[in-house]
Amino acid sequence: MAKELSRLARNGELSYQIKNIAQANNIHIITLDGAINTVDSNSNMFGIYAWLYETESQNTSRRIKSAIKIKSSKGYFTSSIPPYGYYLEKGKLYKRNDNTPEIVQRIFKEYLSGKGFDAIAKKLYEEGIPTPSQIAGKANASDKWHGSTVRAILENPHYVGDLVQGRSETVSVTSKKRKYKSENEFIILKNTHEPIISREEFLAVQQLIKSRRRIRPQQQTHLFTNILFCADCGHGMHYKKNRKGYICGSYNKHGSKACNEHLIKEDELKTIILNDIKNLISKLDNEKFIKTIEAKVKTNIDKLEKQIKNYKKEIENLKAQKRKALNKFINEEINKEDYDMFISETNKKINNLTTVLEKNQTIINDISKNFSLKDLDNLKNMIINIKELTPDILNRFIERIEIKADGTPKIFYRFSGASVYFSALSINTQHST
Ligand SMILES: [Zn+2]
Incomplete structure (x- = not known):
């Protein structure tokens, strides 16, 4: 029971929702102004009243707005929060x-x-x-x-x-x-x-x-942007050109009351990270290193070979269909036009499958060639001999770096050992896991 429909809902959509809920649950709605009384089943008027009330509350709102206008023109401050001061x-x-x-x-x-x-x-x-x-x-x-x-x-x-x-x-x-x-x-x-x-x-x-008001120069993205965080407050670090390094973002914005500087020079950090990556790799037992990669390579090749098998099966299927169609054509069950169309479509499918199949075969050959034991050793040496930390290497290996108050980094590597080295290896074949 409501005083009037507008007390139930301020817009038509909501009125209808309430009406449906009421109907589904055997609830009657009665408005005291007599407009709605579902006991007497005049609920078909519901929509019209809902619309009327919506229009009415628009009018009320307009009246309030014009009242505000009059109020302001008399010198009254109409917002609820006064300006600071x-x-x-x-x-x-x-x-x-x-x-x-x-x-x-x-x-x-x-x-x-x-x-x-x-x-x-x-x-x-x-x-x-x-x-x-x-x-x-x-x-x-x-x-x-x-x-x-x-x-x-x-x-x-x-x-x-x-x-x-x-x-x-x-x-x-x-x-x-x-x-x-x-x-x-x-x-x-x-x-x-x-x-x-x-x-x-x-x-x-x-x-x-x-x-x-000047156009801000396009924020230059730096090597460690989005990867570097303050170890104390968790805020991202900001690059400061005049410091040639990064400082805590909340210190940069709000000063020393919010956090400490946590300064780290970009060049220093590059050297630290690169050495850490190299260290990690050099410490790896050679035999273990090769074995994990071999295992990864094998899984990959197995997957590709399974795909090739499926493609071959499909091609055989299509060829069988072609033979069947030929029989039908010979027995005059289908006309030449239909037969030709079917053959040309099936040939297209076979061609596509053959292309994919050959591509897979090339990838397998590539991987097998690239991942010979000797090459793996070479690759390991290559990583150890990297001179410059590039964004590619950084993002492949590292997920997050936190800078402690004394400026020392805490490095979070992206993958468990094996997948890192494999993903670095797969740069050449462009076939990453
Ligand atoms: Zn901080």
Whole structure:
């Protein structure tokens, strides 16, 4: 029992779902406004009412929106969270009595003095300045300042004392999506509250933001990007050109309060990793090494040979079908046209199968040739003699490297011994497992 259908569902789709659940479970729905009463079985009206109510709640939403418009034009702040540095009382903004207005001023000054969004944020975090979400009392508010937060403050027009409303609105009652309106649709009321920033300073900052907005150079990917992590906080490491190496990503973003530097020079790391790989291989018992690879090679060849066997069987099948068709044609069970078409299609299939079969045979020959015992020894020597750590070698062998606080790496190899060496070996045949 509901007061009216709109209490059950705000849109038609949901109304129908409720209706179906009710029907399937022998539940009656009665609305007190008399619109729906499934006991009297007028549930066929359900759809119409659902649609009506949806339209009605759209109208209500529009009425609320226009009420907001009127409210803003009277100088009331309509959003529930005031800008950092202000508090909200009865729809009006007032300067807070703590140091947050000064923090806002400081952010503007520092930006004008040439500091970037991230640098300003880092310093605020280091000093333990409460963040906007902390001041707003949000649940799980982070104590970290982000460059984007600083930027939002620098671009907030309320700091000059103007009320700017209607910067975004919801699209419809059934969607939470907000749409941003263009600047000339904003409602601006001048001097509705005490300014924190002068108009001149605000304007200067806006121009500076525009002029500093440059196209970021395509983030250069470095050899160890995506593979290198901080051993303490787990954050990915960032490459720093001026340090010729990597540092902890959270240290880079938020400074020493968040984590330590964990610096590792790229050249150093390359040497360490390459030596470690070589060490691992040289320590391998020769006989064991060869045996594991032989086993891998054998499994691979077996698989390929099994495929070849199946292809051969299929080809034999097709040939038998051709013979059958010929008999039918001779006995005049099928006409020449059908016979020709069947033969040409079957020949095509046989040709395709033969090609694949031959390819498999080549791969088997290649592997057998490449994996002769002598060559395996050579290959091992080749790996040991590698001079440069290439991305290919790195990614083949290593899954993850963690850098400890003292800058020493902890290496996680990608595979168990045998598969690593096999996958390195299969570079030549392009037939990896
Ligand atoms: Zn870290």
